[in-house]
Amino acid sequence: MIVAVIGAGKIGEAVGNSVARAAEVEQVIMTRRNLSALPRTHLAKVTLTSDNRDAARKADVIVVAVKAGDAKNVLAEISQFTSGKIVISLMAAITIQRLERALPMAKVVRSMPNIAALIGEAMTAYSPGDRVTPADAAKVETVLGSFGDYIRVPEPLLNPITALSGSGPAYIAVVIEAMVSAGLKVGIPRDVAFKLVTKTLTGTADLLSEKKMHPAELRDAVTTPAGTTIAGIYELEKGSLRTSIMNAVEAATLAAEKVAKKFEGDD
Numbered sequence: 001m002i003v004a005v006i007g008a009g010k011i012g013e014a015v016g017n018s019v020a021r022a023a024e025v026e027q028v029i030m031t032r033r034n035l036s037a038l039p040r041t042h043l044a045k046v047t048l049t050s051d052n053r054d055a056a057r058k059a060d061v062i063v064v065a066v067k068a069g070d071a072k073n074v075l076a077e078i079s080q081f082t083s084g085k086i087v088i089s090l091m092a093a094i095t096i097q098r099l100e101r102a103l104p105m106a107k108v109v110r111s112m113p114n115i116a117a118l119i120g121e122a123m124t125a126y127s128p129g130d131r132v133t134p135a136d137a138a139k140v141e142t143v144l145g146s147f148g149d150y151i152r153v154p155e156p157l158l159n160p161i162t163a164l165s166g167s168g169p170a171y172i173a174v175v176i177e178a179m180v181s182a183g184l185k186v187g188i189p190r191d192v193a194f195k196l197v198t199k200t201l202t203g204t205a206d207l208l209s210e211k212k213m214h215p216a217e218l219r220d221a222v223t224t225p226a227g228t229t230i231a232g233i234y235e236l237e238k239g240s241l242r243t244s245i246m247n248a249v250e251a252a253t254l255a256a257e258k259v260a261k262k263f264e265g266d267d
């Protein structure tokens, strides 16, 4: 399988490098206009070019990773080379309907990864368009699985998912920063606090996910009467951490819907 990644920026480059490691993939062609911004340390299977049309012509599967504002031009440019091909959009806000209008012969998939694609640990939600067959979906999952985990969802969930797990790494980064500051406040050196906090976060997430444990069960397991944890949780509840997080995701969902509306008639 030959995969083209149109728009090798932050996400596109990470995805292209991961896809190149998949055994099923013979070649990855990554494009962007300013090629000098890409490091020359790519895998042997990766080719770099600024020619989107040539990349789309050669590819079996095309991944589009430009900003939504560049979608109109880029989709028009590659459209004639997408007949019968799978096109996976990583772009926020661009609907399947709009992708199918711009690429009338392609089998389109809308997806939302996150920046953990940089280390092959993304969480990607995707929705296939009506033209995508079960065999195509298997190819899509090979591509998405090369840079992390994936889940198939109905398209209306993709704007809220953009707000939850697309933007999620930024919220978690803020939480990590806050906990490192908390460590400093109680006398723990920054590098020690950083290591403690990041590993506590990944360890907790892995534990919940592997044991399929409810978060409340874990919280109760480490909270003893009149102990240290309940003293900390009491302050977290006073600070309305849960409400703040719910409000943040709701605000980001509204923002995603607003951006989607902006691009609705952009044909």
Ligand SMILES: NC(=O)c1ccc[n+]([C@@H]2O[C@H](COP(=O)([O-])OP(=O)(O)OC[C@H]3O[C@@H](n4cnc5c(N)ncnc54)[C@H](OP(=O)(O)O)[C@@H]3O)[C@@H](O)[C@H]2O)c1
Residues within 6 Å of the ligand: 006, 007, 008, 009, 010, 011, 012, 031, 032, 033, 034, 035, 037, 052, 065, 066, 067, 068, 070, 073, 074, 090, 091, 092, 112, 113, 114, 115, 166
């Ligand atoms: N960053 C994230 O965490 C994240 C998460 C999920 C989804 N996404 C989605 O991924 C997309 C890209 O986001 P990003 O953060 O990776 O942005 P980015 O770093 O700006 O990458 C976009 C890339 O597209 C290239 N580009 C623009 N016009 C082009 C053209 N005509 N032909 C070829 N390449 C072109 C740009 O490079 P040149 O200027 O050199 O052409 C740029 O490197 C967005 O639609 C976003 O919604 C991003």
